[in-house]
Amino acid sequence: MGLFIAQLLTGLANAAGLFLVASGLSLIFGVTRIVNFAHGSFYMLGAFIGYSLMQVLPGFFGFWASVLLAGVAVGLIGVIVEICVLRPVYKAPELFQLVATFGVILVIQDLALMTWGAVDVLGPRVPGLKGIVRVLGEPVPQYDLALIALTPFVLFALWYLISKTRIGILVRAATQDREMVGALGVNQAWLFTGVFFLGAALAGIGGAIQLPKGGADLLMDFNILAAIFVVVVIGGMGSLPGAYIAAVLISVLNVFGVTYIPQSTLVLMFVVMAVVLMVKPYGLLGREEVAGEHGQVGEPERPFKPAGTQGRLLVGGLLAILAFVPLFGSSFLSVLVSDVLIFCLFAASLHFILGLGGLVSFGHAAYFGGGAYVAALLVSTVGAPMEVAFLLAPVGACLGAVIIGWLCIRLTGVYFAMLTMAFAQLLWSLVFQWDEFTGGDDGLVDIWPAPWLSGTTAYYYLTLVVGVGGIIFLRHMAHTPFGYALRASRDSKRQAEATGIHTKRIQWAAFAFAGAMAGLAGSLFVFSKGSIFPTELEIARSFDALIVIFLGGVKTLSGAVVGGASLEFVKDFLTRFEYWRLTLGLLIIVVVILAPDGIVGSLRKFGERLGVLRGVEN
Amino acid sequence: MTEVLRTDGLSKSFGGVRAVHQVSFGVREGELLALIGPNGAGKTTCFNMLMGQLKPTSGEIYLRDENLAGLAPREIWRKGVGRTFQITATYQSMTVIENVQMALISHHRRLYSIIPYAHKLYRQEAMALLELVGMADQAERACAILAYGDLKRLELAIALSHDPSLLLMDEPTAGMAPKERIKLMQLTADIVKQRKISVLFTEHDMDVVFAHSHRIMVLNRGVLIANGSVNEIRNDAKVKEVYLGGGNLFEKEKDSSNA
Ligand SMILES: Nc1ncnc2c1ncn2[C@@H]1O[C@H](COP(=O)(O)OP(=O)(O)OP(=O)(O)O)[C@@H](O)[C@H]1O
Ligand SMILES: [Mg+2]
DSSP: OHHHHHHHHHHHHHHHHHHHHHHHHHHHHHHHOOOOTTHHHHHHHHHHHHHHHHHHSOHHHHHHHHHHHHHHHHHHHHHHHIIIIIGGGTTSSTTTHHHHHHHHHHHHHHHHHHHHOSSOEEOOOOTTOOSEEEETTEEEEHHHHHHHHHHHHHHHHHHHHHHHSHHHHHHHHHHHOHHHHHHTTOOHHHHHHHHHHHHHHHHHHHHHHTTTTSEEOTTHHHHHHHHHHHHHHHHOTTOHHHHHHHHHHHHHHHHHHHHHOGGGTTTHHHHHHHHHHHHSTTOSSOOOOOTTTTSOOSSOOOOOOOOOHHHHHHHHHHHHHHHHHHHHSOHHHHHHHHHHHHHHHHHHHHHIIIIITOOOOSOTHHHHHHHHHHHHHHHHHHOOOHHHHHHHHHHHHHHHHHHHHHHHTTSOHHHHHHHHHHHHHHHHHHHHHOHHHHOGGGOEEOOOOOGGGOSHHHHHHHHHHHHHHHHHHHHHHHHSHHHHHHHHHHHOHHHHHHTTOOHHHHHHHHHHHHHHHHHHHHHHHHHHHSEEOGGGGSHHHHHHHHHHHHHHOTTSSSHHHHHHHHHHHHHHHHTTSTTHHHHHHHHHHHHHHHOTTHHHHHHHHHHHHHTSSOOOOO | OOEEEEEEEEEEEETTEEEEEEEEEEEETTOEEEEEOSTTSSHHHHHHHHHTSSOOSEEEEEETTEEOTTOOHHHHHHTTEEEEOSSOOOOTTSBHHHHHHHHHHHHTTOTTOOSSOGGGTTHHHHHHHHHHTTOGGGTTSBGGGOOHHHHHHHHHHHHHTTOOSEEEEESTTTTSOHHHHHHHHHHHHHHHHHHOOEEEEEOSOHHHHHHHOSEEEEEETTEEEEEEOHHHHHTOHHHHHHHHHHOOTTSOOSOOOOO
């Protein structure tokens, strides 16, 4: 019993930091509709800045002053980010801003590395709260009790701010109806900035306040990211009490999970989220998304037709050049081009559902990595010939997508995105922890192509044919009745349903198809590397594809491929330098600001303005 | 005359609000039937139940002899019912003709086809429909840049694409200039005659209503208060009363383009 209570208390104490950070994310999303990937970075900055301040501000009051000052400092950094990076792109297509925040993550990572170095710092213990208290005989740190006592006050203060003050009422109004705030004569830009300050400050305080329990390191930004998104989604986007309940739920379950089912730790919160979303599609205390709220923002996608002779000649020419790479280029170049092609196929498969279907999946790596693992397992466990394994990989990925798609497709918008991510994470932890079968962290090795395909050159041509073939097939699908039905379901569900289109089924089929194509990319990948590791199933891999689609232009057909190729080549070049993240992050931010329609979309507009391309008539 | 559609005690409440209450009526074959009533009377709610977008709180709907209870809009559409929306719903990322082609592809059950190019399918049929509503010259324009009145006409072309036997039109002329309205309703009347289809429509413009409808029903606060020929409705005391508050029945309503 005593142990049980002690664990409950630990869970509640852990919930404090989690709630602070998540409530900031929830606020920012609620008001600005920005999915702020950089929120974990704010949290990390809060921890480091808090740590530095605690070195100079001594004593009990010094500690708490440091926590608050860290919050203010991070809040101001948030303001800088909002004004410099996000303001220029508010009008861009929905979710485009997340690319910008991704750039911010990279920049902050390197800045933190420069400032605090690569060593992990241990948080100081709080003067006056260093001891332990015995609860039913079990030791509980005083600081934990302080946190438990403090959190309800924070919740109350935030609740008061949001529901009782004028500013709060404006913020709430903005959460519900953004146009209305404009009509009330409030400067929306400054309201957004204010909310960003508050949200970032909360993340900063969350980072500083957990110092005595943890510390600060350079990985904590990504490490907390998934957890805070899960908390916000379980609670219901934009709901503070919901975030609190969810933070407590997750933290407490986590503490018990560590004790009783240690292998559950990686996946527990995603299971909880999946269950909650399947029962309550908008989170515990969230409200239903108003239709169209997350629809197409900005100008709609342009009508498109299959490429004309000119376009086909251009692609043909490019293919011819690629075909000559192994003959004239170095084998290093061949490998690089293969990698890029495989990645482009992966990104293009996500673009099919994201661009044409409006289905934003945050977990597409499940099918890429999943396909790769299917092939690898077939080879390593049953000794299947490479050709068979290669072809069964997309089939396996497709099956996975059929099942996961069936569970996810009922949800929309951010909730859909988060549930897809939850399932991807489930798959990842399954692979990670089922050592005997999947090799766990050590991955599966010695997965080589059949003799007739082995060797860099032979495999290069396979990649070229299958990769480019796959991309062309995806493009073709966009022009077929199926592709049109998918667009129709996105453009106007009302009209589509009223003219005989079963929109959910079309979307489900598209989801499965995109999964199969991602599986094909995974298949190419595993035999080109000869091995596969759980990293290919990670959230980061899903985000890679997501980022390049927006970077290339989500409302263009070739956006994914152009974005993918550009980013991969640039990355290959930049990673040779020490602070490459900083450069890449800044580059992404600059592209985002200069080309809010993505590379292809903005080039097209530029061409139209110059009169080179035919524009839309008005 | 046989009835195409029949409702029996159709009702819908939203929470405490009785939007539609005990509405029973029939639509005869080849008939142009108007459903009028002040803003918020429950006309759109009625349409939404007929087409399956809303589930009635109680009451029945029969299409010929078939009970439509529990059917989704797409299933009702397959049974030969078409509709246009008060607030237009079109595919903004496609061209005008592609919008019609999409409906034709669905009608011919080729939604899952992955070989042909969609923009080459049923082009002639689609063009003929666009010609019918006077939109042929705009066939290749992007739908996103159309004027509101043109969107309404495009919706009509879409709704006609599966050769429906019953057409539901929710304020088909909202957002159009007066001359255009008369033209569009004339066109609808012609289509009714040529294709022998039945049309149930709502409309705020009384000139349009009196000029073309064969019969008129009046809805007020969710209740059907009158149902008769044009002349009967013109002289109905109750109808006059309802419309006295919001203006004279024989004067044009000022604003009918609202949602
Ligand atoms: N989804 C809904 N939830 C709650 N109330 C609704 C809903 N839809 C309609 N109502 C209410 O039902 C009543 C009837 O609305 P309806 O849209 O059917 O009127 P209408 O006759 O079409 O009006 P208009 O001429 O303005 O189009 C109104 O009071 C409206 O507020
Ligand atoms: Mg209406």
